[in-house]
Amino acid sequence: MPSTPRVEDPPEVGRNREEPNDGDGEEGYSSDLLDHETFNQLLEMDDDVDHDFSKSIVWHYFEQAETTFQEMDKALSDENLVELSKLGHFLKGSSAAIGLKKVKASCEKMQHYGNMKDETGTESISEEDALKKISSLLEKVKEEYKEAETYLKNFYSERDDTDNTKNTDEKDSSPTEKD
Amino acid sequence: MSNISGGPDFVRKLFKMLEDSSYSDVVSWGANGDSFVVKEIDAFTKTILPRHFKHSNFASFVRQLNKYDFHKIRSTDDSAGLYGEQAWEFHHPQFHYNNRDQLDSIKRKTPANRKPAAVNPPSDASNNSQLNDLQNQINNLSKLQSVMNERLLSLNKSYDAVVQDILNFKKNMVAQDQLMHELIQYLIGLEAEKSGSSRSFVNGNSLDDGINNTFVPSEQAQKLINSYTQVSRASIDQMNEISQRVQSLHNITSNTSNMNNHSIISSEPLTIPSTLPSLGSENAMGLNNNIRNINNSSDATMSNLFLTSQRSSTIENSEMSKMTEISQQRSNDFIPEAMFNNVMSSDNVTVLTVGHLSPKQSHASSSNIIPVSTASPSNVSRIDNTSQNTSNSMRVHRSTFMPAWSVPPKVLLVDDDLVYQKFGSKLLEVFGCSFDIAVDGIGAVNHMNMSKYDLVLMDIVLPNLDGVEATAQIRRFDNSTPIISMTSSISQQDCSIYLSNGMNDVLAKPFSKSMFLKILENYCSHLVMPNFQSIPRPFGISDISTPTTSNSDMFSHSSDTSVGEKNNDHNDNLVPNQMSLTVSNGSYSSGGPMFTIMSSMSSNDYMQQVMNHIANASSVTRKNALDKDFQDQRPCKKPKFEVIE
Incomplete structure (x- = not known):
């Protein structure tokens, strides 16, 4: 008998759910840079109300990446291919953990070049060739990293600004790239 | 004299030596020429042997002779006189003075010939010693054997002991398992009894009063039931939303907002009777009073929190009040006044559960409210259970799928x-x-x-x-x-x-x-606790990858009055789950007619559900969509049941 109208009440639910689609324009771009599935996994492990955990991981990643780039620069000037391959592998791992696809792919290439292989790791290349390729690749990785860093920093600063009620939906909402 | 051909070396040397007449005093042919005589052994050994045989060992010379089958001729009396006491005379049938050609036929005795002669004599003695050896060996072996036997026996004994130990251990384990099982059953039974006592009571009343005894015609009953499905659906929607909001708020804020709900409810009690059907107005008034009592007391305990509760949104409040209305209507329809305490307790639980979606502080709030609602003992324990459950759910929410370690790895x-x-x-x-x-x-x-x-x-x-x-x-x-x-x-x-x-x-x-x-x-x-795995799960849960969300779980606790009706409102996935909850309570309880009643109740409820299901086919489809969202939002439900169990 009573209360039929109340069923129609919950517009809030729907609205919350549609929100994620707002950022669609940039979604294609950022998914190239960032593997959302991996990154969301990090976010899912955050506490309900803040991002301390994922943020600390990302910030540690930044630190680690900066150091690694310095080491890469040095190894390149020393023409130390083995070290370059090792560093490539190292940064590849942590980039993959965050889901930074572009940086990861480039690091993988550096790993191969360092082993004096081509970018797929199948054909051998000369040492000279390898060094040349790495020096241009290193610049590219750094750019890609900067891009990722900006993106992530924006993401978190937006997060911090956003109303807390949005946090439950953090999985879906995609911050916009402001670079 | 010069070149001696034929015959073995030794024999030729011997012949050559005898030809040398300068040795005649020491060694010479015998008188008959068919033997030779060593007259002076000392001299022979010292001077002649080194010269011809490169050694000075008479015994060795004699051995050589023996090898070539020379025989010593025993000195007879006459011969002794002939060559002197010390003389050794050797004879070989083919060894003759001046007969060099026969030397070829003097051969070293063949081993075949010699063996029987050489081996046989000592064989008796060696046989004896061998026999002794063997005897000794046999003795040793049998000794060893007995030692081994002993050892084997002792090993067998200890093996038996170990097996016995293992068996005992197993027995103990089984006993322990049994104990654990009984304990858990007891606990579950305890909980079931509590929920059951109110539930079956209520269900019984609802069936008797609502369907059989009241003067409501069947179409109207159907309508009534339909309205239930809508009501509970609305409740779910609202709960869904509320829980979302509550979750997203800061702990304190949500806690205080929860409190605020209480107060709002109590502050607008007059809206409730107005929405109630006229036939239940007295009941509604009673209910209202109850609500006011409880809210007042919770207000008292939470007054300081209430002051800070301004942040909570009005939407929430109105939703909460709607909810309360809804459940009041429901209870008014089916439940006589006598049952209001129970109903209120479940309403209380509802509110509590909402609060519990935000961590920690809500715990405090629940403990504050428990003493308030001591109207009936079952209420208290109900609340207690629920608060336990919900606090569990919070913990589990953080540690999503944590396996039930017996020892943390x-x-x-x-x-x-x-x-x-x-x-x-x-x-x-x-x-x-x-x-x-x-x-x-x-x-x-x-x-x-x-x-x-x-x-x-x-x-x-x-x-x-x-x-x-x-x-x-x-x-x-x-x-x-x-x-x-x-x-x-x-x-x-x-x-x-x-x-x-x-x-x-x-x-x-x-x-x-x-x-x-x-x-x-x-x-x-x-390291995973075995008992938790061996406990039979309610059949519904295993079928569902992500069973009820905490919202719907909340409902199963909150409004026992309408388990069946509500089931109908959940999507198809949720129906078996809810059912299974009820059935599992029945099957866990180790006796008591209460639970048999409960099971039959649930099947009655199920009949209702089926009816309603048909009546509400369209709304169910919508529910499906909603509930999917629901589940997507919180995929961590299953472990909660595990923890509770």
Whole structure:
């Protein structure tokens, strides 16, 4: 008998759910840079109300990446291919953990070049060739990293600004790239 | 004299020696020429033997002679006179003076000829000694045998003892299991009894009064039931939303908003009777009073919190009040005044549960409210149960799928990458493991040397000592601890290297939470509490990958009055789940007619559900969509049931 109208009440639910689609324009771009599935996994492990955990991981990643780039620069000037391959592998791992696809792919290439292989790791290349390729690749990785860093920093600063009620939906909402 | 041809060396030398007449005093042919005589043994040994035979050993000369079948001629009386006392005369049938040609036929005695002659004589003696030897050996062996037998016996005995021990142990284990089972059954029974007592009571009343005894015609009853489905659907929607909001608020805010709901409800009691059907107005008034009582007392306990509750949105409040109305209507329809305490208790629980979606502080609020609603003892324990459940659900929400460890696994995480260290630590923390971190291979080996781990997660590319080598070193002293390679290089070739160096499995980087959990579960399964797995699950739950959300779970506790009706409103997935809850309560309870009633009640309810299901086919489809959202939003439901059990 009573209360039929109340069923129609919950517009809030729907609205919350549609929100994620707002950022669609940039979604294609950022998914190239960032593997959302991996990154969301990090976010899912955050506490309900803040991002301390994922943020600390990302910030540690930044630190680690900066150091690694310095080491890469040095190894390149020393023409130390083995070290370059090792560093490539190292940064590849942590980039993959965050889901930074572009940086990861480039690091993988550096790993191969360092082993004096081509970018797929199948054909051998000369040492000279390898060094040349790495020096241009290193610049590219750094750019890609900067891009990722900006993106992530924006993401978190937006997060911090956003109303807390949005946090439950953090999985879906995609911050916009402001670079 | 010169060249002697034919015959063995020794014989030729002998012949040549005898031809030398200068030795005639010492050695010479015998008188008959068919023998030779050594007259002066001393002289012969010292002068002639060295010259012709390169040694000075008469015995050896005699042995040679014997070998060539020369025989010593016993000195008879006359011959003794002939050559002197000391003379040795040797004879060979073919050895004659001046007959050199026959020397060829003098041969060394063939071993075949000699053997029987040589071996036979000592054989008796050696037989004896051999016999003794053998006898001794046999004695030794039999001694050994008896010793072995004894040992075998003792081993058998200890084996029996061990088997006995194991059997006893098994028995004890079974007894322990049984005890645990009984304990759990008892606990479940206890809970079921409490919920059951109110539930069956209420259900009985609802069936009797609502359907059989009241003057409501059947179409109207149908309508009534339909309205229930709508009501509960609305409730779910609202609860869904409320819980979303509540979850998103800060702890304190949500807590206070919860309190605020209470107060709002109490502040607008007049709206309730107005929406009630006229026939239940007295009941509604009673209910209202109840609400006011409880809210007032909770207000008193929470007054300070209430002051800070301005943040809570009005929407929420109105929703809450609607909810209360709804449940009041429901209870008014079916439940006589006598039951209002129970109903209120369940309403209380509802509110509490909402509050409990936000952590910690809500705990305090629940404990505050418990003393308030001591109207009937079952109420108290109901609330207690629910608050336990909800606080569990909070904990579980944080540590999502945590397996029910009997002992938390101790894990060694080896990685030089800070990101993975952090990530791994977090996962291990979430899954309830204790852990250490090593940053290189040497550290890993040292850790393994110092303490015992249940699992090692090993990066491959490490400074100082890489993961494969570290594993190889660890395997020299520890063959059992599972070591999982944690790496991005997972080509078949790489993997076979890992495995051949003693690693047990590969966890590919970057890993996901579920991959990580799978490894944990695979290799630490022995640490999972067995009792929890052996306890039969309600049949519905196993069918559903992500069963009810905490919202709907909340409902199952909150409004016992309409379990069946509400089931109908949940989507198809939820129906068996709710059902199973009821049935499981019945099957767990170790007796008491109460539970039999309950089971039959639930089947009655189920009939209603089916009816309603048909009537509400369209709304159900909508519900499906909603509930899917619902489940997507919170996929961590199942563990909650495990914890509760």
